[in-house]
Amino acid sequence: QTIEVGSSSGTYAITVGKQLRMTPYRYLPDHFSRKKNRLLILADETVASYYLEDVRAAYAEKLPVHTYVLPAGEAIKSFSGYEEVLTACLEMRLDRESAIIALGGGVIGDLAGFVAATYMRGISLVQMPTTLLAHDSSIGGKTGINHPEGKNMIGAFHQPEAVIYDIEMLDTLPEKEWLCGFGELVKHGYIGDQHLLEQLKGLNQYATFTISDELLASSITVKKEIVHQDEREESIRAYLNFGHTLAHALEQTAGYGVLTHGEAVVNGMVFALYVGRRLGYGGPDPAEEIQWLRAFGYSFAPLNQMNPSQILQAMKRDKKNRGGSIRYVVLANLQQPLIATLGDEQLLTYMDAFKK
Numbered sequence: 560q561t562i563e564v565g566s567s568s569g570t571y572a573i574t575v576g577k578q579l580r581m582t583p584y585r586y587l588p589d590h591f592s593r594k595k596n597r598l599l600i601l602a603d604e605t606v607a608s609y610y611l612e613d614v615r616a617a618y619a620e621k622l623p624v625h626t627y628v629l630p631a632g633e634a635i636k637s638f639s640g641y642e643e644v645l646t647a648c649l650e651m652r653l654d655r656e657s658a659i660i661a662l663g664g665g666v667i668g669d670l671a672g673f674v675a676a677t678y679m680r681g682i683s684l685v686q687m688p689t690t691l692l693a694h695d696s697s698i699g700g701k702t703g704i705n706h707p708e709g710k711n712m713i714g715a716f717h718q719p720e721a722v723i724y725d726i727e728m729l730d731t732l733p734e735k736e737w738l739c740g741f742g743e744l745v746k747h748g749y750i751g752d753q754h755l756l757e758q759l760k761g762l763n764q765y766a767t768f769t770i771s772d773e774l775l776a777s778s779i780t781v782k783k784e785i786v787h788q789d790e791r792e793e794s795i796r797a798y799l800n801f802g803h804t805l806a807h808a809l810e811q812t813a814g815y816g817v818l819t820h821g822e823a824v825v826n827g828m829v830f831a832l833y834v835g836r837r838l839g840y841g842g843p844d845p846a847e848e849i850q851w852l853r854a855f856g857y858s859f860a861p862l863n864q865m866n867p868s869q870i871l872q873a874m875k876r877d878k879k880n881r882g883g884s885i886r887y888v889v890l891a892n893l894q895q896p897l898i899a900t901l902g903d904e905q906l907l908t909y910m911d912a913f914k915k
């Protein structure tokens with residue numbers, strides 16, 4: 560399946576399918592190999608151990624290829640990780656005609672993307688996502704690193720030249736990581752594709768750990784459409800934040816790494832459904848959603864155990880707020896997200912009431 564994406568810096572293709580890593584040039588723009596002089600493939604140790612050699616050999620058929628392997632985990636999405644990769648780029652003599660290939664999940668994608676956005680004021684980037692979550696993070700052009708004071712605080716918009724999503728690589732993804740990415744599929748279902756949501760609900764939970772390119776393409780399409788209309792998050796791109804205001808606060812108060820992002824998002828979405836109902840809107844019944852999501856392996860303990868005043872404080876530090884009040888994405892109905900502005904007292908009341 561190929562999805563064309565229009566962006567301010569031109570169109571690019573997202574291709575989803577099996578074995579794509581073996582013939583990447585087929586999914587790159589024509590002339591890619593003639594226009595480039597060399598490539599740098601970035602991967603973390605885990606992904607490298609499974610797939611780097613295949614990918615390197617495939618690219619090396621046409622161009623000189625360098626590789627650089629980083630430790631796995633969020634810690635490399637930092638100033639020091641960024642500096643380390645820039646140094647590698649300089650040592651490998653990459654220039655404006657070179658391209659960076661991000662082979663990995665959202666961590667490698669964001670870091671490699673930020674390097675590509677800033678090295679020599681911007682060079683080409685190709686995303687090769689390897690996690691389920693990266694079906695989300697590899698599209699839309701957001702790249703960046705973390706600051707000790709907050710996640711994703713330093714970054715740039717930089718659209719890839721292509722996204723090559725070989726879903727065969729998902730076969731080695733651990734279950735925990737699977738559930739992390741699945742939360743974003745559910746999110747895209749709620750905010751933009753009822754059919755997708757129904758298909759996800761209908762998946763046999765024991766067979767969940769394989770997913771079709773069709774479902775992934777539907778999920779990608781929801782994000783693509785929103786980003787296409789609002790690349791720089793001036794308006795509706797904020798809908799993609801559905802479930803994330805509480806999720807970020809839960810992650811922060813639990814300490815990063817304690818709670819997986821997917822679990823936090825699923826908890827956040829259920830609470831957002833509840834808030835929507837309290838505001839008088841329609842949308843799915845949170846109690847029913849909890850049931851099927853729990854059957855997939857998600858825990859709702861974070862929501863039941865949250866400390867409302869602590870959560871409120873964490874929410875207020877969110878960089879997406881404007882002028883003090885909290886902007887909350889709720890559903891007027893399925894596929895109808897909207898942004899509600901909530902006062903502190905109101906949110907505290909809802910959190911207390913939800914826990915009961």
Ligand code: NAD
Binds near residue numbers: 604732
């Ligand atoms: P990740 O890249 O750290 O991958 C998770 C783990 O899975 C890692 O340990 C990795 O080594 C391993 N892994 C990756 N692919 C594998 C495979 N095929 N087989 C076996 N193991 C594999 O994390 P992630 O969940 O993919 O991404 C999280 C990051 O994405 C966060 O930093 C988040 O901020 C970012 N993000 C960015 C955007 C965006 O729009 N740019 C959107 C959402 C999230």
Ligand code: ZN
Binds near residue numbers: 743803820824
């Ligand atoms: Zn998310």
